[in-house]
Amino acid sequence: MPGQERSASRGYDIIGDIHGCAHTLVRLLDQMGYRKVNGVYEHPRRQAIFIGDIIDRGPRIREALHLVRDMVEHGSARIVMGNHEYNALGYCTRARPGSGKTFLREHNARHDRLIRETLEQFEHYPHEWNEFLEWFYTIPLFIDEPDFRAVHACWDSDLITKFKESQGGACIDDEFLHASAAIESFAGQVMDTLLRGTDLRLPPGVKITGKDGYVREFFRTKFWADNPITYADVVFQPDPLPEDVARRELTEAERSQLISYPASAPPVFVGHYWMEGEPAPLKHNVACIDFSAVKYGKLVAYRLDGERTLSRDKFVWVDVERPEQPDYPTSEDSVAR
Template sequence: MIMAATKPTANRGYDIIGDIHGCANTLARLLDQMGYRKINGVYQHPRRQAIFIGDIIDRGPRIREALHLVRDMVEHGSARIVMGNHEYNALGYCTRARPGSGKTFLREHNARHDRLIRETLEQFEAHPYEWNEFLEWFYTIPLFIDDEDFRVVHACWDGDLIEKFKQSQGGACIDEDFLHASAAIESFAGQVMDTLLRGTDLRLPRGMTITGRDGYVREFFRTKFWADDPHTYADVVFQPDPLPPEVASRVLTESERKQLISYPLDAPPVFVGHYWMEGEPAPLKSNVACIDYSAVKYGRLVAYRMDGERALSRDKFVWVDVERPEQADYPNSEDSLAR
């Protein structure tokens, strides 16, 4: 029988799963490993609930299959999900701008953006009605989960922004008006989507740039939202591409320190994805964990098995390595700063 949607309970466990990016076969392997079984075509667990960190789409070989698997679980109560920047990007890319805005689509159709969404649109080319249904479904995906024992957001937990968002939207989801407003990055809506789904950053000193492994030249670098008493750029940088040593050693100015946000040690554990981690999964801090370990780049698809603990443990991470046959071709190597 199909499980009905249930409210969280104190004795229910949660399996928080990292960025999937179309690796549906790998996701099925991870769910199997964690004891989920298909009942009437939907993966379910008798005592646990999966929570997806977002970025189900783009880059990988089985995006359509991954979306169906995840949405079925969410609609049957065996999973929850938060929005990733790639779902947000897809909404903007496929939504026409309003008259007088000077744009055709909310997210410009340029070579970089075309490349990021290419695999998704190609895999839905023969299923346009399905794609439109998924775009509508994206509006039902919350930006964050704020439970008593833990929190989940795709890239950055900014408590002040989240509280203001709750007050303005009356919940955790965006609507089409908010999507349109977010196209202006300097607006409140733009800041919410950029911070929660892409993370925080600092501008490099004037005239300085860094070139990422994807060849993209940037004037900013991504920063931690949990750094304790940082002093240098090295103390706050958090991205796949390291800063050059002469940049990493620069001392933060008082103005730069004021731009940083922090995540208190006594706050509930928070889980993020987004950042293309490598190596052995482990907490970033006793109450902060990133669970994106580059599955679509033949890394690992990772989950954290949460059971209400206040201090996170490396023993609670589980994963499957991504096998090369999952992909026909190597995916786009855009990094976590992709906008």
């Protein structure tokens, strides 16, 4: 696909999770000097890199998908798959006879709620939605360039190397999608780790109820922690651990489950994690650019120009302001910063 290749001499603008905030995305692109040419946003010297999760939750999912796909097909952007695009493929793909399932991703109350806005906004455009589902297969799971890397949630070099060897590239196909429905399979581990991140099981009897009401027995972990000692050293999620749990020392077995990102590796960019506050690198070569735009946070980009050490002053963003009505977003009000 033309949008997946571009000269490394260009600057890159890596853009965080959009979740249907199309107006906010337009504000951010405008702020960074992208302009519409023949209906498609482009920059004369730079290329946008979308970190995935274009769909679900927000008010203008269809518009956001068209804008992003047009840029990718035109070559003014590239993209990696988010867990929400993967979830949509599973939700809308029928399982094979004998599998015991109707769809690859179960149609339960939680999954119905996560994709509700997307399906509602495409209700009168079913052919378009089917075309976007087909397009999702063309989205790579990762971008691996000499000067930077991008993946939605976690860079696991071993899994990525094995995936390249088995798939011959960075994209999944229908066979891999079906295989990934079994979480314990290689395909399941690839999709869960790269698109949702790594985790550790909480101590026996300990559970966390997240802000979304979902009760979890695992917590998400950093893939770049150096010599961690306690749970607090590796936790990486919006919901904090109870203080007594955060102070617990990691066992050797738990430490062996963690992965690390080498200090000598190219900068890697992720989204996914609902960050808050002022954007800054997590490590000299690791940055998260998801700052909860659809929850009235920030839509963030990092403007990369080949540097190996990431800098706080290379982040740009648009603040998303809450409309006066208290209900779930039906409009976006954003202020560039």
